[in-house]
Amino acid sequence: MTIVHPTTTEAEELSGGAPNVPAPPAKKEAGGRLMRLVSGIGWASVGVAVFVALWALVARSSPDLPTPAEGFAALRELLRYPFYDLGPNDKGIGRQMGVSLLKVFKGFAMATLIGIPLGFLMGGSKRAWSAINPIVQILRPVSPLAWFPIGLVVLKDVASAAVFVIFVTSLWPTVINTAAGAASVPADQRNVARVFNLGRFAYIRHIVIPHSLPSIITGMRLSMGIAWMVIVAAEMLAGNTGIGYFVWNSYNGGSLAYVISAIVLIGIVGVALDAMFMRLARKAAV
Amino acid sequence: MLDLSGVWKSFNGQDVLRGVDLSIGQGEFVSFIGHSGCGKSTLLNVVGGLLDADAGEVSLDGKRITGPGPDRAMVFQNYSLLPRLSLLANVREAARAARPERKAAINDEVVERYLNAVGLWEHRDKRPAQVSGGMQQRTAVARAFAVGPRLLLLDEPFGALDALTRARLQQQLIELWSHESETETVLMVTHGIDEAILLADRIVVMANPPRPSVLDVIPVDITRPRNRAGIIDEPAFRVVQERLMALLSAEEPAAA
Numbered sequence: 001m002t003i004v005h006p007t008t009t010e011a012e013e014l015s016g017g018a019p020n021v022p023a024p025p026a027k028k029e030a031g032g033r034l035m036r037l038v039s040g041i042g043w044a045s046v047g048v049a050v051f052v053a054l055w056a057l058v059a060r061s062s063p064d065l066p067t068p069a070e071g072f073a074a075l076r077e078l079l080r081y082p083f084y085d086l087g088p089n090d091k092g093i094g095r096q097m098g099v100s101l102l103k104v105f106k107g108f109a110m111a112t113l114i115g116i117p118l119g120f121l122m123g124g125s126k127r128a129w130s131a132i133n134p135i136v137q138i139l140r141p142v143s144p145l146a147w148f149p150i151g152l153v154v155l156k157d158v159a160s161a162a163v164f165v166i167f168v169t170s171l172w173p174t175v176i177n178t179a180a181g182a183a184s185v186p187a188d189q190r191n192v193a194r195v196f197n198l199g200r201f202a203y204i205r206h207i208v209i210p211h212s213l214p215s216i217i218t219g220m221r222l223s224m225g226i227a228w229m230v231i232v233a234a235e236m237l238a239g240n241t242g243i244g245y246f247v248w249n250s251y252n253g254g255s256l257a258y259v260i261s262a263i264v265l266i267g268i269v270g271v272a273l274d275a276m277f278m279r280l281a282r283k284a285a286v
Numbered sequence: 287m288l289d290l291s292g293v294w295k296s297f298n299g300q301d302v303l304r305g306v307d308l309s310i311g312q313g314e315f316v317s318f319i320g321h322s323g324c325g326k327s328t329l330l331n332v333v334g335g336l337l338d339a340d341a342g343e344v345s346l347d348g349k350r351i352t353g354p355g356p357d358r359a360m361v362f363q364n365y366s367l368l369p370r371l372s373l374l375a376n377v378r379e380a381a382r383a384a385r386p387e388r389k390a391a392i393n394d395e396v397v398e399r400y401l402n403a404v405g406l407w408e409h410r411d412k413r414p415a416q417v418s419g420g421m422q423q424r425t426a427v428a429r430a431f432a433v434g435p436r437l438l439l440l441d442e443p444f445g446a447l448d449a450l451t452r453a454r455l456q457q458q459l460i461e462l463w464s465h466e467s468e469t470e471t472v473l474m475v476t477h478g479i480d481e482a483i484l485l486a487d488r489i490v491v492m493a494n495p496p497r498p499s500v501l502d503v504i505p506v507d508i509t510r511p512r513n514r515a516g517i518i519d520e521p522a523f524r525v526v527q528e529r530l531m532a533l534l535s536a537e538e539p540a541a542a
Contacts, residue, residue, distance in 0.1 A: 188366040191336055194354045196380040196433065206379065210370040 066257040074257035075264060093246060093262065097269060100235060100242040103159065104227050107166025111223060115171050116216060119178020120208065129179065136175060144169040144230050148237055158238040165234045170223035177219025181212025213284045221277035228270050287312040287471060288333065288437065293342035295328055302328045304499045305342070308490065315463065315472045317482035319530065320492030320501075321537060326475045327441055329492075333473065334360050334439050346437065356384040359430035359469075363442040365422040367414040373425045374410035377401060381432040400428040403466050404458055420451035427459060431467055438463070440474040444481070453514055456485060464510070479530050483508075484517055489526070491533050501537065504529055 052068045059067045066074070082094030091099075121128045147168045151161030185208055193203045235244025243266060250258035288310040295303040302325040310316050318326040331337040333344055335354040344351045346358070367376045378397045385393065401407045404424040414422050423443060430438055443459075444452040463472055476482050482489045486506055493501040508522050517523050 188362050188364055189368075191360070191362065192366045192368070192380075194336060195334060195358075195360045196384045196429075197354065197356060198379075198383045202379065202383060206368045206371060210368070 064256070066260060070257045071260045074255070075261040078258065078261050078265075088241070089249075091241070093243070093265065096241065096243045096246045097265065100231050100244065101269070103163050103235075103242065104166050104224075104231050107163045107168075108170045108220075108224060108227055110163075110167045111170035111174055112220060115174030115219070115223075116178050119175045119216070119219070120182050120204070120212075122175070122179035123182025123184075123212065124208070129183070133179075136172060139168075140172040140176070144226075145233055145237065148234060158240045162231065162234040162238050162242070166227045166231060169230045170227045173222035173226065174216070174219040177215045177222070178212060181215030182208050184215075185211050214281065217277060217281045217284055221274065221281070224273050224277060225270070228266075228273055232266060288344075288346050288473075290329075290333070290344050291342055293329070293332060293339045293344060295325070295332060295337065295340050301495065302498055303332070303339070304497055306499050308500060308503075310471060310473070313470045315485055315487050316474070317486035317489045318473065318475045318492060319477070319479065319482050319489055319534070321494055321534070323498075324492040324494050324537075325498040326492045330360075330439050330441050330473060330475050333437070334358055336360075356433055357435050358437045358439055359384070359433045359435035360439040360441065361423070361426045361430050361443045363445050365414070365419065365426050367422055367425055367429075369414055372411050372413055373406055373417070373421075374401065376414070376425055377429045377432050380429045381434075384433040396432050396434070397428075399466070400432045400462075401425075403431075403462055404428045418451075420447050420455065423447065423455060424458065427455070427462070431462055431469055434468050436468075436470060438469050438472045440472065442475050442477060445477060452481070456481060457513075460485060460511075479527060479534075482530070483523060483526050484512060484514060489530065491530065491537075494537050502533060 055071075056068050059065045078093045082092045084092040085095055118132070122132050123129070144165050148161055148165050151164035152158065155161050155164060189207050189211065192198075193207055198206070231242065232244040232247060235242035236248040237244075239245055239248060243262060247259055247262050250256070250262065288308075290306055290308045293303055293306040294301070302323075306325075306329060318329065320326050328337060332339050333351065335351050335358065338352075351358075367373075368379070371379060374397065377400065378393065381388070381393055381397055382390075388396075398407065401410055404427055406421060406424055406428065409417060409421065414425070417425075423446075427443070440459075444455050447455065463469065472485075474482075474485065483506055489504045489506060491501045491504065493499055504526055506522070506526055508517060508520050
């Protein structure tokens with residue numbers, strides 16, 4: 001069961017609002033909450049300030065690196081017209097981001113549609129587990145980019161090949177976490193199903209799915225996080241459209257300030273994606 | 287009604303039951319008591335059909351038990367309700383699955399009756415996580431009765447509850463069993479000596495390994511209805527209590 005490891009802390013974190021835990025009493029109402037918010041923002045500003053100062057320091061000794069001021073200027077410039085479209089090689093950064101997100105969602109959706117049933121199968125049957133697990137374990141540590149040439153040859157299209165890479169990326173965490181969740185249905189719940197003669201359908205619907213939902217969402221969240229990282233690399237390789245292409249193109253055009261701006265924006269989108277799954281996880285906790 | 291003969295069961299080479307012989311009559315309430323590891327829960331699971339005995343035979347009304355069935359409903363220690371379903375749906379779905387031949391209207395009526403009997407009808411739309419452990423276990427009791435089993439199997443049903451809640455549930459259980467139900471016979475595994483005496487007609491004392499089996503069967507000759515306050519004054523109560531204490535402390539695991 002070593003494979004479950006990377007997710008256990010996640011699962012614990014997610015179970016924050018789990019059953020039987022009464023909601024914490026509203027802490028000293030609005031005043032205290034405001035104080036904590038202000039202090040949080042204050043310390044975050046300190047962190048950012050220190051980071052920018054370090055950046056400025058490094059930029060001083062390395063003339064090729066844009067200064068913070070140049071970086072922010074580039075970011076503002078990019079965000080002034082984020083959605084302009086002047087042909088295939090010249091698009092606004094918002095548009096590029098949208099192209100990348102679309103590829104990620106496509107690959108991710110396919111991986112989810114296949115990964116969850118596959119995980120249920122593995123979690124529900126020891127034989128299926130034994131048959132599939134070795135393949136999963138061997139393929140899981142491979143960088144998904146290694147699949148890019150295969151996608152390219154089979155699908156004959158760089159954009160589809162990138163989607164394929166995202167599909168492979170997103171598959172493993174979803175499969176593994178779903179399987180782990182489905183395999184850990186407590187013996188008592190299985191006994192209830194047997195004693196009251198629940199059918200297979202009712203068993204999956206009322207016992208397996210509710211029980212494995214938190215780990216499924218954790219798996220999806222991990223998948224999405226890695227997919228968002230991998231899409232940048234895949235698009236740098238594909239050299240066609242998307243935020244990864246934008247990064248590579250800016251580098252070739254000698255504009256590191258654009259590269260830095262893109263890094264910041266990619267990070268913000270990544271945080272937003274993660275927050276979406278955190279919300280979903282909180283909703284799913286009974 | 288229920289007959290066990292020569293039931294053996296072992297896990298990983300360790301005997302948990304060594305040749306258990308026992309007969310339980312229709313309408314009896316029988317408690318099983320013993321130290322942890324004496325096989326009393328295993329015995330209940332064998333009767334419930336969740337475990338197969340390695341040797342020996344268990345039969346209900348002369349029919350051999352080979353798996354779970356709607357004639358035997360169980361209540362587990364940790365409630366084991368389905369988390370996504372309301373209390374009402376928990377009882378209704380279980381009764382429906384276990385008794386598919388029942389008409390839906392009759393099923394709903396039975397479900398309502400037992401949820402009322404355990405005082406949960408007004409909470410029927412809540413989910414298990416929204417109610418206390420006592421209320422969850424009352425739901426599990428209602429669920430078991432709603433199936434209309436011949437035999438009710440209770441595996442330390444009140445072990446996880448506080449003393450006050452436990453006392454209330456014991457009372458409800460007895461009332462359900464004596465007036466409300468087609469369920470005639472009850473087998474209950476327990477750790478509580480007083481609980482066993484209060485509820486049971488007979489108490490089966492189980493021995494520890496290396497000879498885990500029935501050590502003794504003690505009849506409880508106290509007239510019903512019994513209640514917690516009155517039963518302590520019964521002379522028979524003290525006698526049974528002392529007998530159980532003596533048996534159980536003699537059985538105290540040496541290593542512990």
